[in-house]
Structures are given as C-alpha cells and as structure tokens.
Amino acid sequence: MAQDWTTSDLALVLALPAGPRPGERLQAALRDAIRQDVLGDGDALPATRELAAELGVARGTVVHVYEQLGAEGYLVARAGGRTRVSSRAVPPRGRAQPRPAAAPRGADLRPGVPDLRRFPAGDWAWAYARAVRSAGSHDLDYGDGRGHPTAREAVAGHLRRVRAAATDADHVVLCQGFAQGLALLLPVLAARGVRVLAVEDPGDRAVDDAVRAAGIELAPLPLDAHGLRTELLHESGAHAVLVTPAHQSPTGVVLSASRRLELVEWATRSAAWIIEDDYDSEFRYDRQPLGALQGLAPDRVILVGSASKAHAPGVRIAWMAVPGELVDDLATRRIAADRGGPVIDQLAFAALLESGRHDKHVRTMRGVYAARRAIVLQTLARVSPGLTMTGLVAGFHGVLRLPPGVPEDEVVAAAADASLRVTGLAAFTRHRRDLPPALVLGFGDIDDEAVVEAIQRLASVIAAAGGGVLSRER
Structure with a gap:
C-alpha cells in the first residue's frame, strides 16, 4: 500500500552525507531508495520546500532533483498533488517476486484438528464486543496470575456442570493452551520432588521436551483394552502420571472404572500427582461424557483442558483445575511467564460460557x-x-x-x-x-x-x- 512520507521520515531514510554537490547526492539517494523498494510504487514524497528545510539544502536543489527523476521515469508529479513514485519505475533490484499461488493442501486427515471452517466467528465477535464494553479500567492492568476472576468463575462453573469436576474459581488457573499449562505445572511439581513422570505409550510425544526441560524423567507405560496399565505405576518409580482417561490419545481407549479407581488409590497412597489431559471429552457419542477423573480426587489430580478442540487451536484459552497447594506457585510462574495473560480474551471466553453459546456450539x-x-x-x-x-x-x-x-x-x-x-x-x-x-x-x-x-x-x-x-x- 502506498504511503505518504513525512520530511523527517524521508530525511532519516536518505541520510545525506556531508559534501559538495548536494543535488547529485540527493538524486542518487532517492534513486537507490526507489530501486531498493524503500520507496514503493505510489508513495508520496514531501513538498520540495519541506524536504529542503529538513535536509538543509536549497529548495531549488530539491525541485531540480524531482524534475530529473521525473524525466527518468522514477517520479510523477500531478498538478495540485504530491510528487509520487511512478508505478512505471524500473523494477527495483532485490524486490521479492510475487509468490506463486499456494498448492492445494490435499485431504487433511491429521488427528487433533477440529473443523476450522465451522469456527463460530459470529459468537466470538459478539463475545469480544461484550468483553470490551464490560471491562473496567482496573481490568486492563497487569492481572492476577491465576487469570481474571470472572473468567475463572465461568470456567469453574462449566467444569462442575459439564465435567463433574470438584473445583471453584479459587482453584482454577487460566493459561494459553495445554502446552503452556504443562510448562508452568511441571517445574512446580519438580520442586515438590517429582523426578519421574509416567506417560502413556503410545501417547502424545509433544510433551516430552517440556518434561525433560523441567528436569523430569519419562517413564512410558503400555496400554491395553482397559487403558493405562496402572499396576505398573509402582515399579516405574513415577511420582506423577499424565493420562488421557476419557479418550486415550491416540488409541481412543477409555480408562475403565476399575483402572480409574486404581489410579486414584495409587496417587493417594503414594502422595503422587495425576495430570488429566481432558482434550476432547466433550465430543462423546455413545453416551454422556464421562465425568472427569479429577472429581474423584481433587487433592491429587490436576485437570487440564482447553478451547483448542471445541473451537480452534488458534484460540489460546486453556485452564487447569488444581489442588489448593499448587495455586500460588502456578500463579507466580504465570506472572513471570507473561504477566498474567490476555484479559480481554479471557473475558470473551467467559461470555461464551455464561451465555450458553459455547455449549450450543x-x-x-x-x-x-x-x-x-x-x-x-x-x-x-x-x-x-x-x-x-x-x-x-x-x-x-x-x-x-x-x-x-x-x-x-x-x-x-x-x-x-x-x-x-x-x-x-x-x-x-x-x-x-x-x-x-x-x-x-x-x-x-x-x-x-x-x-x-x-x-x-x-x-x-x-x-x-x-x-x-x-x-x-x-
């Protein structure tokens, strides 16, 4: 898009060195700026009097330069208008050539990506408008590391109603996606003595780097038709386990009722932690979604969910329902990471939850x-x-x-x-x-x-x- 250059902007771009024959130096500098695409097609140059004053040269010098470059086809002057870079100027060296049209991406059968064409843009536009109108000046300051109280209350209510979670706003920490939630959580658990994290095998390998970055060792455990082989947890030496009990990723196996109880008993007996990745539990077809594992042991289970599957991965809203003893440390780490996250985004998501638009979608x-x-x-x-x-x-x-x-x-x-x-x-x-x-x-x-x-x-x-x-x- 063409732009109107100010005298101070153009003076900075030209940066004429001191010396004789200022007209030749200005002419060369302008010609190079056009060839190098610093000045683009249709850009307007400052008035001759203004540019002359900024550069400390005679106005006649600038007039002569504009006329010369006009004759060469670099500039065009219209009566009563600004002098502009000509659209017929010599194509500048080094200008990026137009990119070819992107090839069709083919049929996308990757797992974990929702129908992005059905993203509820209208609902989000309404929610953002409501969030902006309702936010007070105090809401726009650096916020609580746990997230905005209104959003935490809305998320907690949603988790109690839809996931049978045992939580409230004081035990919810908001974050920007599952990955950030895990990056905040793992160091907090490591500080509490977690040295080994059991994970499902096969499972989501995208978490492995974050686990190792926290100084924690991975202990992959196999699955069977009933889910994670919980009887192997004790011999694994794990102090925590990451599971997808409602719909195992990627096999789709549902953790059986007996295994759920065994898992909770192991965590309670060993003072270990369960990280419950609740990534797509809302989309269950054979019956009502299973209640979250967190509801069985809210003092040992960290329930992590996000809007990525329900809405889109580009919606960076996620939440953790956590035991009380972890809340302050997680909030502190969140403040250190990004000063508390995007308040308007959180309020918009709260509006979707409170209005019923999220459930409808x-x-x-x-x-x-x-x-x-x-x-x-x-x-x-x-x-x-x-x-x-x-x-x-x-x-x-x-x-x-x-x-x-x-x-x-x-x-x-x-x-x-x-x-x-x-x-x-x-x-x-x-x-x-x-x-x-x-x-x-x-x-x-x-x-x-x-x-x-x-x-x-x-x-x-x-x-x-x-x-x-x-x-x-x-």
Missing part, C-alpha cells in the same frame, strides 16, 4: 462429527471391508489397523504422494515396538464430501502397498 459440532464418523465407517465398509477403525467413542479421530504385511511407513509416504495427510501410529510410540502397523486418522478438519474421496484414495494406497490383496478380497 459444542452440541452442534458433536452432531457434525458424529455424522462424519458414520460417513467414514460407511465408506470404509464399502470400499475396503477388510479395514476397520477403532477408538471412535469420542473425539474426531480413530485408529485404522493396516493389514498384516503392509508397512506403516510406506503407506504414510505413499499417502503423502497422493495428497493425503495421514499420521502413522509409530509417531506416537516411545519405547513400544510391538504395536501392529496402523494409521491415526482424523476427520475433524475435512468436509463430508472430501472425506469420502479421501478414504477412497487411502484405501487404494493401502491396497497398492499390500500388493492388491484388499482389492482381490473384495
């Missing part, structure tokens, strides 16, 4: 994902009845088991060549090498028509990797 998207899940399963049954998906009781991803002898890495590579973005189960494993080849397929950020075509293409890729076995079976 979740209900809508639960229906969208349930219908899309059915389309995925119907398409698989039609094009490749030998393939099955598991872990679909909640969320918007599942695990597609590959046929025996079909290499997972080859399928992932071949899918990329076919413009399909897929993730192998191996990307989630730490120590385990006994898992069968499988793909973790997301169906969140893809529309219904595109997912049918994507599953058809993927089935062809898998059949080709298996030497056409699936095609012959059909």
